Amino acid sequence: MSRWEPDARGRLLRAALELFAEHGYESTTTAQIAERAGLTKTTLFRLFSDKREIVFQAQDELVALVKRGVDEADVGASPFELMVSGVRVLSGAHVDEHRRTGRILDPILAASPELNERAVFKRFALTVALEKALFNRLVDRWEAGALADLGIRAYYLGYDVWVASDGPAPLTSYVLEQVTHLQGAMQRVTNS
Amino acid sequence: MSRWEPDARGRLLRAALELFAEHGYESTTTAQIAERAGLTKTTLFRLFSDKREIVFQAQDELVALVKRGVDEADVGASPFELMVSGVRVLSGAHVDEHRRTGRILDPILAASPELNERAVFKRFALTVALEKALFNRLVDRWEAGALADLGIRAYYLGYDVWVASDGPAPLTSYVLEQVTHLQGAMQRVTNS
DNA sequence: AGTCTGACGGCACTGAGTAACATCACTATA
């Protein structure tokens, strides 16, 4: 018999989400989270860099995903196709469980300015990751930046629709639809 | 003779920037700032909502500026021209003193993750403000979003070049140059 | 059997931010 129950991180995660849903993010203390998980504050801060990161723990993998999507695209793919490959792999990783989690998390997130700020930061990190990945594939500097904005915007727009809907369609299809909308908008708008 | 020295806010601001430049943002406490300004921590937090806002106090006016730029554009202006009008007014407000301030602030900002996060949030707020202003002028929803990304990106790219350079050219000229670059990039990239 | 390692607890601390109440020059009104 081992000295401690396993999966400390998972227990903290579940405890935190329960408490956030019950009493809100701000009125839950880190000590309460640790206590419900059968641990102490010290351990919580060993496993999460700060309180906000408990909510966004999954987001860091996404950076690696966009990058991989761009890196794996066919040789000779156009800049636009490189970007699409990035957001395709990015959105492809979301299974249906993420939709349920999203429905719990989104209201908590909306109620806390602190969490909002972190969410925006994570979005920016994704944008920068996509921009860098595109730039590495020899896309022009301005093309890389503009395409990154477009792709990440499509991802977030698609995500919102996906979370709000109930259909069996995967996130990717919603995101690609948004990519098409934004592409059309940009074509119309940059000729004046 | 009045009971207190005037311009408490200004004194706090100057004290803070001095201390941040001397010892860095993180190792300066709010009590130290207040003390150098001849005030107390309480007053500091009455005048600034948190420690980060001391650095970004000027940013909130910018939101009003972009909005005004879009609102004031000619009737019959194209979506692209509406956006350009927004960033033109936005960047037009920066005088040479802002460049000096920027040179002091930028290294401080780069050294602190906390300030970085707030900076990204302010950028996002600007983007959202531009997007909403465009949408109010009957721009299509996707056009408004994509144009807002493009405009704010141009603003930040232009700002970086301006701060790094010494010429007499105003910020606006750098920003408009970036707008042109990004417009060309988007034209190339959205036809594949 | 002895030693090391790594995951956790305990404890005391710093510093941001909040809340409630006190102070007192100045102002307005009687």
Place this chain on the structure above:
DNA sequence: TATAGTGATGTTACTCAGTGCCGTCAGACT
């Protein structure tokens, strides 16, 4: 001229996120 506000500041005491240091002990390793 007395009196009653008003508003910007101070004082004190508090909560809570996050850090640092050290102690503990089961299991692994030799």
